[in-house]
Amino acid sequence: MVPLNYYLILGAVVFAIGVLGVIVRRDLIVVLMSIELMLNAVNLTFIAFARFLGSMAGQVAVFFVMAVAAAEAVIGLAIIISVFRHRQTLDPQEMQLLKW
């Protein structure tokens, strides 16, 4: 059997990669996708713990995370469409109206 720590390490690495994408990429859609990646890494961790602790609570948590991630993706994309219509750009660097 694969030890728990391996799954945890895998989850951490994927999460870090997702963070990298969020910080660095200059396309809002890719940023949103990186967020999805982060959420999935967390899901992996949840399921691993559920298996190793024998509790269904982990899987239920993943269920809900998926629901919320879906909602969030929908709204995020709706916002992106709105912004694109106004600004013709998806570059976060262009959206600095709230600068001091």
Added chain:
Amino acid sequence: MVAPTQSIAPELLRWIPLIPLLACLLNTFFGARLGKRGAGLLASFAVGASFAIALYIFWLLPASGVIRDTVYTWIESGSFQVKVSFQVDALTAVMLLVVTGVGFLIHIYSLGYMGHDEGMVRFFIYLNLFIFFMLLLVMGDNVLLLFVGWEGVGLCSYLLIGFWYHDHTNAIAGNKAFIVNRIGDFGFVLGILLLVTELGRQGIWTLDLAELQKHVQLLNPNMITLITLLLFVGATGKSAQIPLFVWLPDAMAGPTPVSALIHAATMVTAGVYMTARLHFLFSLAPATLSLIATIGAATAFFAATVALTQTDIKRVLAYSTVSQLGYMFLAVGVGAFSAAIFHLFTHAFFKACLFLGAGSVIHALEGEQDMRKMGGLRSYLPTTYCTYLIATLAIAGAPFTAGFFSKDLILWQAYSSPLGSHELWLIAWVTAGMTALYMFRQFFMVFHGSCRADEHVKAHIHESPALMTVPLVILAMGSIFAGWLGTPEYLWGSRWDEWLKPIFGAAAETHAGSAGDEILLMQLTLAIVALAILLAYFSYGREGKLPRHLSSFAWGGPYRLFFNKYYVDELYDFVIVRPFTSCSRWLALVFDPGVIDGLVNGVAKGTRGFSLIWREIQTGNIQHYLIGFLIGILGILAYYLGQL
């Protein structure tokens, strides 16, 4: 004439200061409606009522009796208590009679003198307020209440000196009086504080005069010397002694009744009263006493030399007052407190009479105060002439006038008391001669010879109305008979000593000389006084050429010195006032805007600069914010790792 102690209701005491205060308040609010005449009458009536009560109490007060009237507790802090409480013993009773009696006469006089003045109502308001504070001063049974009165009379003095404030010089004179007084008051306050804390160190927290007297032995003698020195500094300010006398001649800018009441009879004597009240303290500090005696004698001498040369009628009297106050302090300094108070008492009469007489002359000459433009007024102003003559004789010390007895007593004490010395007597004796000289110089210049006034003024010279002459006459009578209360043993003995012995008991005068010495000294004094009067007569009484000779050569240098008051004002201006004002100017123009404002503004500027740097964090770019997020998370993780 001894009445039972129980017959005087103590509650009566509070009315003595209260009635003038009430009159002052009524005049403040309703004075305009009462009109000038009404306000003046109300004010005079109030003081008259106080005088009546004071007389009643004086009559019924037994020699060693003390009546106390506690009104309410003012300060209560732990075991330290100060009550607003009035006391009357023999000393206070005497002062009460002087303040209210002479005060009453001067109020009557002012009804006439200030009758045409626009600010007459305001005048009487201030005058009543002054009487109130002076009564607080003499009737207070603790040092703090005395100080309240002390400050209050200083305030009223300022208000009244600058009464005709539209003339800037009057306002400046008022300022000078108040500021110089303040310097003295600073010393006074330090003295009080030191007294309270030193006694407090012994566990006794009080400013009550009776309590102080009981516990004064507990104090360290050096402390007592320091305390009394500081208190005396206050006295030099209030009573115009060296070095703080400079305000009194300038104070003549005020109306003449003010000069008579405040700067002759009452306020300036507060310093003497204070030392007499605290005699138990001063008696334990021989070093201070000898300083007081020296300063008193020196002041008396110097003021007399200056008075010899002055040409303004009120200035001569002002310096004369300084000189006579010097005599009083000389008496205090040699331990003769009772003699000092006696001279205070007689001085009130003849000095007030002199000032009011001068006022009468000024009134007659439509405001002229320069003696060189007077003369020959004897025929025009007969009543003024007579009263002025009597008062002048009194101050010079002519036989059987009040001044004769009181001044001789001081001279005798200076000679014979264990704290006195022959040198002090000599200075006082020469000063007595000069007193006679300058007073009669003034007398002859004003009333004898030919009238040197301008023509249009001469046409209008008239004797003063009864409102002004009656007080003059009463005061002149006082100038003669007041002194008969304190004659030496070789005449009919001193009533005065009887009264005040219970107060000054332990400090009663001891005589190191005999009655024979006393008579000898008296004769010497009479001799120099007679010489002085003759000299004055030949110089000024007959239009002699002598004065002009004297002032031209040999006298020249000293004459200029005396005439310019030893350049003391100029010295103070150069040494103290100028550095002080330039320092103030520097503080106001350089230090305050530059450093203080700079510091405050600097904090603001620094904050602003700082925030200008910090706000750069808010770039508006969400990815930057997310980086911040990440850094925070890394920090938390690092902390958590550190815990493991």
Added chain:
Amino acid sequence: MTPSMMLFYVLGGLLVIASLMVVFLSSVVHSAMALVAALFLIAILFLTLHAPMVGVLQVLVYAGAIMVLFLFVIMLLNPAAVEPRRRFGWGFGIVASLLLAGALVAVMTNGEAPLDPVASTELFGSPETLAKSLFTDFVLPFEIASVLLLVTIIGAVVLAKRES
């Protein structure tokens, strides 16, 4: 090296590669495809972890619905011409995420979790057990999630409407 370990290594390696592709590829569509691949791989991992129901849901919902939505929006906005050439701070980002990964690993592997899985029944991870948990212990969050989805639908419609 047991088969399950081997499987894990393969899946894990592919997953990491897929994630890196999501982040590093310059074309949006390519990134989206890489993400789909990553989601599939995660679903397989779920299956190996005795979570069949969730794994299938992952494919259906995540890879099936959400990624399709993403692709629709990409096509709608036609961003191929939009992405700017230069990217900033890659160095900083890489360092930061390396640090993050390191810290997370250090923290999470420090625990006392059992290294061997608990013995479980056949039914662990099956729809029945999931449903039982969902409708008894977690019924309130379930209802709230429903409301959330409703609100999301409404919100999305409002946000994406053209201004008329």
